[in-house]
Amino acid sequence: xxxxxxxxxxxxxxxxxxxxxxxxxxxxxxxxxxxxxxxxxxxxxxxxxxxxxxxxxxxxxxxxxxxxxxxxxxxxxxxxxxxxxxxxxxxxxxxxxxxxxxxxxxxxxxxxxxxxxxxxxxxxxxxxxxxxxxxxxxxxxxxxxxxxxxxxxxxxxxxxxxxxxxxxxxxxxxxxxxxxxxxxxxxxxxxxxxxxxxxxxxxxxxx
Numbered sequence: 001x002x003x004x005x006x007x008x009x010x011x012x013x014x015x016x017x018x019x020x021x022x023x024x025x026x027x028x029x030x031x032x033x034x035x036x037x038x039x040x041x042x043x044x045x046x047x048x049x050x051x052x053x054x055x056x057x058x059x060x061x062x063x064x065x066x067x068x069x070x071x072x073x074x075x076x077x078x079x080x081x082x083x084x085x086x087x088x089x090x091x092x093x094x095x096x097x098x099x100x101x102x103x104x105x106x107x108x109x110x111x112x113x114x115x116x117x118x119x120x121x122x123x124x125x126x127x128x129x130x131x132x133x134x135x136x137x138x139x140x141x142x143x144x145x146x147x148x149x150x151x152x153x154x155x156x157x158x159x160x161x162x163x164x165x166x167x168x169x170x171x172x173x174x175x176x177x178x179x180x181x182x183x184x185x186x187x188x189x190x191x192x193x194x195x196x197x198x199x200x201x202x203x204x205x206x207x
Contacts, residue, residue, distance in 0.1 A: 120163055128170050132156070136175035146182035146204055153180040161195050176200060 032040075084092075123129060133156040143150045157178045160168050168174040178186065190199045 123169065124162075132170040132172065132175065135172050137177055139172060140177035143177060144179035144182055145176050146178055146185075149179060154178070155180055155183040157183055157186065157200070159195065159197050159200050161193065164194070 136156045137154060141150065142154060144152070144154065155178050156175050158165075158169070159174050159176060162169055165174070186200070186203050189203065
């Protein structure tokens with residue numbers, strides 16, 4: 001190989017592109033073995049992609065072809081009335097279950113609380129709860145009472161517990177506006193049971 005700076009020309013680029021096309025065609029119809037896939041997966045574990053690489057990757061994809069709305073509509077119309085066999089449905093369900101863990105296998109599982117307290121879950125999604133929430137925010141001028149910051153992600157906090165004091169669930173005087181972060185801090189300090197006014201007064205005073 002010649003010494004000094006090796007400058008690539010368009011001739012070299014054309015050869016590279018040609019070789020890439022030949023290589024791609026040679027791989028058509030070929031499938032990686034499970035063992036090979038596992039090796040690739042293990043080799044990629046623990047690798048950290050730098051911000052520079054992410055930006056280069058983003059820029060390299062700018063302006064590339066994306067299917068038009070007309071093409072997507074054509075595909076949609078072509079699939080109308082197409083029935084998926086039971087066998088195919090089972091395969092799809094199996095592949096989804098392998099990717100997404102559900103129920104007790106999911107890392108977000110909390111012991112089936114929604115099934116355990118269906119009435120409370122329904123109430124929190126009701127129009128009454130939404131109106132109470134907006135009324136609390138309006139009274140506090142959409143301002144976190146802990147930080148004094150207006151707007152952002154706000155939470156309506158029940159001074160006395162939602163589930164322990166059903167008669168106060170939609171009482172505006174039993175609500176106070178907190179930011180998402182402040183709300184987390186409160187429950188981290190005082191937990192989620194037996195909350196009272198003394199706790200919220202103490203929480204608002206502390207730095």
